[in-house]
Amino acid sequence: xxxxxxxxxxxxxxxxxxxxxxxxxxxxxxxxxxxxxxxxxxxxxxxxxxxxxxxxxxxxxxxxxxxxxxxxxxxxxxxxxxxxxxxxxxxxxxxxxxxxxxxxxxxxxxxxxxxxxxxxxxxxxxxxxxxxxxxxxxxxxxxxxxxxxxxxxxxxxxxxxxxxxxxxxxxxxxxxxxxxxxxxxxxxxxxxxxxxxxxxxxxxxxxxxxxxxxxxxxxxxxxxxxxxxxxxxxxxxxxxxxxxxxxxxxxxxxxxxxxxxxxxxxxxxxxxxxxxxxxxxxxxxxxxxxxxxxxxxxxxxxxxxxxxxxxxxxxxxxxxxxxxxxxxxxxxxxxxxxxxxxxxxxxxxxxxxxxxxxxxxxxxxxxxxxxxxxxxxxxx
Numbered sequence: 001x002x003x004x005x006x007x008x009x010x011x012x013x014x015x016x017x018x019x020x021x022x023x024x025x026x027x028x029x030x031x032x033x034x035x036x037x038x039x040x041x042x043x044x045x046x047x048x049x050x051x052x053x054x055x056x057x058x059x060x061x062x063x064x065x066x067x068x069x070x071x072x073x074x075x076x077x078x079x080x081x082x083x084x085x086x087x088x089x090x091x092x093x094x095x096x097x098x099x100x101x102x103x104x105x106x107x108x109x110x111x112x113x114x115x116x117x118x119x120x121x122x123x124x125x126x127x128x129x130x131x132x133x134x135x136x137x138x139x140x141x142x143x144x145x146x147x148x149x150x151x152x153x154x155x156x157x158x159x160x161x162x163x164x165x166x167x168x169x170x171x172x173x174x175x176x177x178x179x180x181x182x183x184x185x186x187x188x189x190x191x192x193x194x195x196x197x198x199x200x201x202x203x204x205x206x207x208x209x210x211x212x213x214x215x216x217x218x219x220x221x222x223x224x225x226x227x228x229x230x231x232x233x234x235x236x237x238x239x240x241x242x243x244x245x246x247x248x249x250x251x252x253x254x255x256x257x258x259x260x261x262x263x264x265x266x267x268x269x270x271x272x273x274x275x276x277x278x279x280x281x282x283x284x285x286x287x288x289x290x291x292x293x294x295x296x297x298x299x300x301x302x303x304x305x306x307x308x309x310x311x312x313x314x315x316x317x318x319x320x321x322x323x324x325x326x327x328x329x330x331x332x333x334x335x336x337x338x339x340x341x342x343x344x345x346x347x348x349x350x351x352x353x354x355x356x357x358x359x360x361x362x363x364x365x366x367x368x369x370x371x372x373x374x375x376x377x378x379x380x
Contacts (some may be wrong), residue, residue, distance in 0.1 A: 002309045002321045004267040005186045005284055013237055014248040015262035020237045024365035029358050033371050034205040035350050040297035047276050048073045048161040050377075051243075052175045054278050054291055055152075056106075056159045057077055057194060057305070058138075061087065065109040065124060067103055072293035072301065077150050077161055078102050080110065080124040089152035089161050090126025094118075095145050124148060129258035155181070157307075158289075174291040176274055179241040182360060184272045186265050187282050192307040194329070195286075197335070200302040200340055203347035206277055207374070209292035209302060210341055213271060213279045214366040216249060218220060223335050228252035237264075238366055242375060243275035245366045267313060273366070275373065285309070286325045288332065298350060 012018060032039060039088045055070040061081040069092055070077040076092040078101065092117040093099050099111045101122060112129070113122045121130030126147035131137065151162040151169035155176060162169035171182060202209070212218065232252040239246040247270075250258060254267035264270060270282040279290040286308045293301040308325050311318030349355045360368050 002285070002311060002318060003188055003191065005188070005282075007263040007265050010182045010186065012262045012264075013239065014235075014250060014264040014268055017262070018237050020235065020239055021362055022238060022365050022370060024240075026362050027360050027368045029360065029371050031032065031357055033374070034208050034346075035297065037117050037297045039204070039378065040294070043276075043374065044073050044294075044380065046378050047374065048294065049075075050057075050169075051276050052151075052153075052162045052169070052274070053276070053293075054158050054160045055089075058154050058157050058159055058190070059194070060106055061159060063108065064105070065111060067102070067110050067124070067232060068106045068159070069104070069155065072162050072295070072358065075163060076100055077163070078113070078126070078147075079150075079152050079159055079161060082124065090122075090147040091114040091148035091150060093147055094120055094122075097292060098119050098130075098282060101147070125149075126216070126253055134369065139375065150280035156184065156194065160257045175243070176234040177242050179239070180244050180246065180274065181271050183246065183270070184280055184282070189287060189307060191309065191378075192287065193310045195307060195308045195329070196306045198304040198306075198336070202292075202300050202302050202340060202343045204300060204343045204350075205219055205296060206294040206300045206347055206370075207291040208343065209290070209300060209339075210273065210279065210370065211367045213273060213281070213290065213296065213368055214247075215364045216246060217361065217364060218342075219351070220375055222338055226252075236363075238357055238363065240346075240369050245273040245275075245370070247271040247272075269354060273370075275370070283328065285321060286329065298347070302340075 008141060031244050056068045060068050064081055064083045067078055067080040074284045077089055078092045079087055079089040082088055092102055094101055096118055099117045100116060101115050110124055121133045123129050128145045131142060149165050151166045153172040155162050155172055160172050210342050216233055216236055219225050226253060232250050232255045233253055248264040248268040250268045257267055266284060272280040277292050281288040289305045291303045295301055308330055313322060
């Protein structure tokens with residue numbers, strides 16, 4: 001039987017008894033949140049370099065010596081599975097002259113990594129264990145040398161990394177927070193399987209993509225939703241939880257049910273944003289994870305993972321589930337394609353003298369809070 005997420009004992013998040021919009025109010029923000037190169041460098045250092053971000057799926061690291069690489073915002077990181085089942089991660093940079101140690105995205109069964117330039121050898125935790133012509137170097141320069149360590153952990157079937165390192169990074173579960181870990185945890189992503197990965201190279205700042213998931217104001221115009229969906233979406237609830245965000249959009253056919261059975265997992269589309277750039281879009285039967293990985297101030301590698309529950313296609317119940325899910329996924333891919341088109345329009349105007357600020361309504365409160373929070377972090 002396919003898993004059906006339900007609210008269980010997590011708090012009521014949607015329905016007549018819930019405040020739908022936080023007391024935040026309309027606001028404005030300058031355009032340079034998307035366009036300022038100096039700001040982007042501060043974000044690279046103080047936000048992207050200090051918070052937990054997704055690097056891949058846990059099932060990519062099923063066995064000892066399996067590894068994957070993360071590439072983004074000027075960084076490259078190797079994550080490996082250790083013999084005791086733990087993860088180790090380190091900067092994918094040879095400490096001799098700086099080339100990447102690993103060129104591939106994934107691999108299995110590694111015992112060592114050898115730099116392709118001069119042959120320095122590293123173990124799977126990033127420690128240098130072999131140097132050709134070692135006697136030609138100053139021993140003090142080689143004492144304890146290693147590729148700098150990166151914090152790595154697992155949650156929800158995902159591999160997460162934090163560039164601050166194992167000693168400085170806060171625990172992953174604290175960064176996700178108790179509200180999202182409980183609510184999003186009901187979908188049991190660790191039991192799901194990867195169905196498809198999509199990737200785009202888009203000419204906008206990564207935060208413009210995150211912002212699209214922090215509001216639903218655009219859906220009527222951009223995605224041409226019908227009147228019933230548009231009306232139901234007025235019952236959407238928005239939640240700010242620490243650094244992170246939740247949003248629950250009731251499906252039109254289920255709005256009336258929420259009064260008697262306030263189960264957003266059954267009757268709504270559930271959105272979760274883990275600061276700074278991880279987005280979970282959860283339907284009751286499948287999940288999409290969106291990850292806008294910044295390449296530069298105005299360029300983003302945009303990834304989408306589609307997850308489904310496993311089963312036997314020879315089982316009629318599962319076959320029906322699979323058919324429904326695939327049909328809905330095709331619709332969602334069309335929705336994302338519309339998002340990609342609007343990013344191209346944003347790129348056309350980013351240097352325009354007519355573009356100076358953003359005017360936000362009260363239901364764009366998550367977006368406003370996200371940027372205020374970002375401002376605080378880069379100012380610290």
